[in-house]
Amino acid sequence: MSKTERILKRLPSFYKAWDRRSLLYSILSSIGKRLEEADKDLDAVLRSHWVDTAVGRDLDKLGALFNIERRPGEPDTRFRSRLKRAIQEFKGGGTVKAILTSIRALLEAPEEAPIRIVENPPREEVEEVHVRSGDTWVMSSRSVVDAYPAITLTVESPNSQVTNPTITNVDTGEEVRFNGVLRSGDELVVSNGRALLNGVDVTDKLSTTTIRLLRRTCRWSYSEVMREEMGVFDRARFDESIFAIDIPQVKVVFKWTSLTPAAFELHVPRELLRGEGDLEVLEATLSSIKAAGVKAEVKVV
Known part of the structure; x- marks a missing residue:
């Protein structure tokens, strides 16, 4: 039933609004058509907001809400x-x-x-420090888990050697020490439970074959056995120590695989x-x- 017919049914019969030639019918018919057009417009607006019924540009606008073109x-x-x-x-x-x-x-x-x-995709990490005995630095695994890095030590100073080089996690007390001598140009690699000095297996000279690299940031230190009582600034007695200038510099490289947080x-x-x-x-x-x-x-x- 059209809007016009619904309006006509609510009027008394003696108005003769049902007479299509009457002025009243013409007025009510115009009103009815406008109401029907308004209903159609409203329905079109509703349909344009539903994915199942929107078309053309209306569908494009819905896609834009979700960043889909x-x-x-x-x-x-x-x-x-x-x-x-x-x-x-x-x-x-x-x-x-x-x-x-x-x-x-x-x-x-x-x-x-x-x-x-x-x-948490895996990522290859490298941390390189250049240190002398007594130096410290901070480091973490940069991962969602602890890591067990491969460690490479190289004596960088020419015509030098270091005895019993030791890397220590100062916060936990864990350390790895090589009981031996490294000379200039030597490369000591500690990895996968083994130690290789210039390609030769020297695992039996390690204090331990692994050391943890924690998720949290920790302070690390490098040390070695000195032939003399070397003085360390603010920690040694001046008249009981020898303050050497040419303490060998060592390059320490840590390599591990992190799980990116x-x-x-x-x-x-x-x-x-x-x-x-x-x-x-x-x-x-x-x-x-x-x-x-x-x-x-x-x-x-």
Whole structure:
């Protein structure tokens, strides 16, 4: 029943509003048509706000709310399907499942596509210090777990040698000591439970084969056995010590694999990237999904 008919039914019959030739009917008919047009406009507004019914620019605007753009030549049906899947990212709150759902929608990839997330991705770390006996420095594993680094010692000073070089975690008291002599140019590598001096196994001369590198920042020190009672500033008696200028300098290099905190990698097969701008769109989408303060990186595999 039209709006005009509903209005006419509410009027007394003696008004003869039902007479299509009457002035009253013409007025009520115009009002009825305007009300019907208003209903249609309202319905169009409602439909434009629903993913299932929005079309054209209205659908594009809904996509913009979720940072999803229509691809060149992409029809409404395909864009709508991709957008509906992408909305899951906002319902999931940046979880692994939500991120993967969004990325698959963006790339139009099937559920079985080998897209995966690597949390706390491994990263090769190197810490290099140049020290003399008594020097200290601070260091941590820069990881979500403790690490057991490979350690390399090299005497840098020419025509020098060091005896029983020792690396100590001052905060925990743990130390690794080589019971022997290192000369200029020698390289001592402590790794995987072994010690190699210029390629020769000298594991039996180590006090221990491993030392922990803690997650928290700790103070470390390097020391060696001196042939004389060497003085250390602010810690030795002046008249009982020999203050040597040419104390050998040693390079100490720590190498380990860290599990990067507050970070993840998204691994995407190369064949899923169709256009030149796909990678940039993917990175922008990932940035909008991830939690604040979390580092995210896309790797094409």
